[in-house]
Amino acid sequence: MRFLVRGGLVNEQRRYLLSVGLAFIFLVSLVAFGQTDNSTATTPLGDIVKKNKQAGTPKAKVVVNDDNLTSHRGPIPAISLEGVDNSDEIVHAIQEFKKTHTPAETEETMRLWYDEFDTMMADVLDDNNRLVKRKEDRALNEATGSYYGTDGDYERAMRRRNSAIAEDRSDFRRERKNGMMMARIQQTFMKVRNAMQSIGLRYEWFKIRNGNGNGSF
Structure with missing residues (x-):
């Protein structure tokens, strides 16, 4: 009888310990899962904060001025379009560049410099052609009496005429500057080409446009 009672107590103790053990395992698993889930959830947030800080970091501003424009152009100075002629400075820069670079590099650098100002000259020629055509149109309007229109309004005709005179003056100054x-x-x-040819740099592409826009030499 005592053996049965004692055996029953042992079984009860085992069941109790088993229940406690299962509860402990469940709690440990729950905590571990919560930590993993929390870590997973906070990792993207940390990345976002980091990215936001990086995005919010002010970047150095690039100031465009004559100095860095010249540095982007290359080793050959720009043509001085106003003021003192700087052909000698350009020739000297090309000669110095030639001393330390291959013929191919020298030609490529020369071509980039040439193309910039040849394109500029082409644009100016096109602009002058537009100015000439506009002047011809205004002269035709005056010759045919188009200023007066069909209603013969004298005051409106004078306003149109005065506007045309102002445009003539503006276009004249612009054409002269071009x-x-x-x-x-x-x-x-011409000065640069002659100087380059004297030191053996002859390029077939180095053509100079005529002032009237017809052909080159």
């Missing part, structure tokens, strides 16, 4: 720019580019191109 002409001076073309002359400076032509003049510099």
Whole structure:
């Protein structure tokens, strides 16, 4: 009888310990799961904060001025379109560049410099052609009496005429400025080409546009 009672107590103790053990395992698993889930949830947030800080970091501003424009252009100075002619400075820069670079590198650098100002001259020629056409149109309007229109309104005709005179003056100044720019580019191109040919640099592509836009030499 005592054996049975004692055996029953032992069984009860085993069941109790088993229940406690299972409860402990459950709690440990729950805590571990919560930590894993929390870590997983906070990791992207940490990345987001980090990215936001990086995005919010102010970047150095690039200030465009004559100095860095010149540095992007290359080793050959830009043509001085106003003021004192700088052909000698350009020739000297090319000669110095040639001493430390291959013929191919020298030609490539020369071509980049040439293309910049040849394109500028082409644009100026096109602009002058537009100015000439506009002037011809205004002259035709005056010759045909188009200022007066069909209703013959004199005051409106005078306003149109005064506007045309103002446009003539503005276009004249612009055309003259374009002409001076073309002359400076032509003049510099000729000096540079002659100097380069004297030291053996002859390039078939180095053509100079005529001032009237017809052909090159």
